[in-house]
Amino acid sequence: MNEEIDGGAEHAAPIWAAFADLMSVLLGAFVLILVGVIGVQLQLENKLDEEVKHRQEETQRRKTLEQALAGPLASGRVTLVNGRIGISGSVLFALNSDQLQPQGRDVLKSLAAPLSTYLRAHEEILMVSGFADDQQVHEGNRRFADNWELSAKRALTVMRALIDAGVPSSSVFAAAFGSEQPVSSNADESGRAKNRRVEISAVPRSSDGAVKAHE
Numbered sequence: 001m002n003e004e005i006d007g008g009a010e011h012a013a014p015i016w017a018a019f020a021d022l023m024s025v026l027l028g029a030f031v032l033i034l035v036g037v038i039g040v041q042l043q044l045e046n047k048l049d050e051e052v053k054h055r056q057e058e059t060q061r062r063k064t065l066e067q068a069l070a071g072p073l074a075s076g077r078v079t080l081v082n083g084r085i086g087i088s089g090s091v092l093f094a095l096n097s098d099q100l101q102p103q104g105r106d107v108l109k110s111l112a113a114p115l116s117t118y119l120r121a122h123e124e125i126l127m128v129s130g131f132a133d134d135q136q137v138h139e140g141n142r143r144f145a146d147n148w149e150l151s152a153k154r155a156l157t158v159m160r161a162l163i164d165a166g167v168p169s170s171s172v173f174a175a176a177f178g179s180e181q182p183v184s185s186n187a188d189e190s191g192r193a194k195n196r197r198v199e200i201s202a203v204p205r206s207s208d209g210a211v212k213a214h215e
Contacts, residue, residue, distance in 0.1 A: 061122070065202060068114040077107050085111070089131075089154070089196030096137050096144070098153040100161060108158060111200070112165030119171050124202040126172040128162070130155030131199070133192035134179040152176035158198050 062083045069085065072078050079086040092104035100108075115126065130151035137144045144150040155174035163169045184191035 061202075064121075065118055068118045069111065071114070072107065072110045075107075075110070077103075078111070083201060085200040087158075087198050087200070088193070089198065090193060092158065092198055093154060096150065098143075098150065098157050100157055105161060108161045109165045112162055112167050115162070115200070115202075116167050116171075118202065119168070122202065123205050125205045126162070126167065127175055127201045127203050128155045128159045128172060129175045129177055129199045129201065130158075131177050131181060131183075131195060131197050132179045133182070133195040134186040135192060146178070148176055148178040151178050154198060158200075162200075 062080075065083060066073070066080055069078070069080060073080055077087070077091055087104075087107060091107060092100060094101060118124075119126070130153075132147035132151045134147075137147065137150055144153065152174070155176055159172050159174040162172055179186070179195065182191075182195040183197070184194040186192050186195060
């Protein structure tokens, strides 16, 4: 009978050993999962902190720009929306022209000083963007092949006027968008007039002087 008891104990020992091994594996898997979950949570928290910091910096940047442009904005001839300074095409140019009107030159002169002050305190560069409506240039106007060329030359004209007014040439560049990014419907003259515009945006500059994408 003792032999039977001893034999049962011998059979039970491997079972408990296997059970202990299984529990060790399960505990190890649980620890790995827990570590993974904690790691993911820390990554999400870091990303959230970075996003909050980025938004705070962007809000402060726009507030600083708005304060710098308080005078021009008060005149009502320029707007500031989401960090973009907007100037109506009719203020700057006659229809289908890239020659600055006197009032347009005055507006740009009023922007040059505060923008230069702003740029000295920030690692940013000005992008001057020209936009057009969807109407083709008049057939009799041979100065421009299409709206792309018209918007490009208007942007260059504004860029040069800002440089003449004191903005460093190394801190401004021009871009053309033609009629590709309307802010209003082109179905009527009122909407088309809103789409004929020039925008000035401050965008980040990298440490090597190149322009970085603006988020």
